[in-house]
Amino acid sequence: MYNKNKNKINLCRCARVNSCAPVLKYVKIIYMRMHKKSHLEERLANCGSILTTADLSQKNMKLAAMQRDLFSFACMFGNSNPVHLEVGCGKGGFVNKMALLHPEVNFVAVEKISNVMVEAVESALPLGLNNVHFLICAAEVLPRYIPEHSISRIYLNFSNPLPKLGYVRQRLTNPRFLQIYKSLLTEGGEIWQKTDDEAFFDYSLQCYGQEGFKISSVCRDLASHPFEGNVVTEHEARFMSQGKKIFRAVVQV
Numbered sequence: 001m002y003n004k005n006k007n008k009i010n011l012c013r014c015a016r017v018n019s020c021a022p023v024l025k026y027v028k029i030i031y032m033r034m035h036k037k038s039h040l041e042e043r044l045a046n047c048g049s050i051l052t053t054a055d056l057s058q059k060n061m062k063l064a065a066m067q068r069d070l071f072s073f074a075c076m077f078g079n080s081n082p083v084h085l086e087v088g089c090g091k092g093g094f095v096n097k098m099a100l101l102h103p104e105v106n107f108v109a110v111e112k113i114s115n116v117m118v119e120a121v122e123s124a125l126p127l128g129l130n131n132v133h134f135l136i137c138a139a140e141v142l143p144r145y146i147p148e149h150s151i152s153r154i155y156l157n158f159s160n161p162l163p164k165l166g167y168v169r170q171r172l173t174n175p176r177f178l179q180i181y182k183s184l185l186t187e188g189g190e191i192w193q194k195t196d197d198e199a200f201f202d203y204s205l206q207c208y209g210q211e212g213f214k215i216s217s218v219c220r221d222l223a224s225h226p227f228e229g230n231v232v233t234e235h236e237a238r239f240m241s242q243g244k245k246i247f248r249a250v251v252q253v
């Protein structure tokens, strides 16, 4: 439920307690409000060499996306290597490992929550990577920063499934996002998606088809059909340890 200021969420849930504690039938688990990290602005400013923070003065995302502050990847990375984009990078474990493993690829990682992104950028800095750049930005506004047809692969790792119908448009595989990705991808460019949520996975496959993407690979249990070079994300590690199935798709524009 939202607090008075509608800023942050205080989630309260009730969980049934197992038979070892018969007196307490329910325990209230309170997920504490996510506090803004201390010295956030200062910490982000210290990472300025590998971080761009979107201009948030324009509140209307549609209008913001129509403005142009395009990156020059040649200037940013000093080469013309292919560029891969991760949308919703969270704490950056995936993109940082990928950048270390693949110096021949440039990576751009996008995350809309600066409180989360700060961890991604701060863990990248000591690695001395020169092939990764971070962008604090909502995916809706990507066309403002990413030149058309400049990205050869997009990673959607464990995007929020948002099962409620009222949030369908926020799902990162909703057609409105797929249209944006299509405009950013090079000819033959790909989307690599992983999720633990089967319903969201099926929804995504349907949207890919609807938007004219070619589905090149579908895997409904990554643990049984591992692929070489898989880099495990923070969420993936957690879901795997819980014995959950991981779904994976590769689609081509």
Ligand SMILES: C[S@@+](CC[C@H](N)C(=O)[O-])C[C@H]1O[C@@H](n2cnc3c(N)ncnc32)[C@H](O)[C@@H]1O
Pocket: 087, 088, 089, 090, 091, 110, 111, 112, 113, 116, 137, 138, 139, 140, 157, 158, 159, 160, 172, 233, 234, 235, 236
């Ligand atoms: C469930 S987390 C997954 C993090 C990471 N990819 C992983 O696998 O561990 C999804 C992330 O996507 C981000 N996200 C959701 N919608 C977004 C949007 N429209 N633009 C940018 N980031 C978004 C969220 O803030 C969150 O950090």
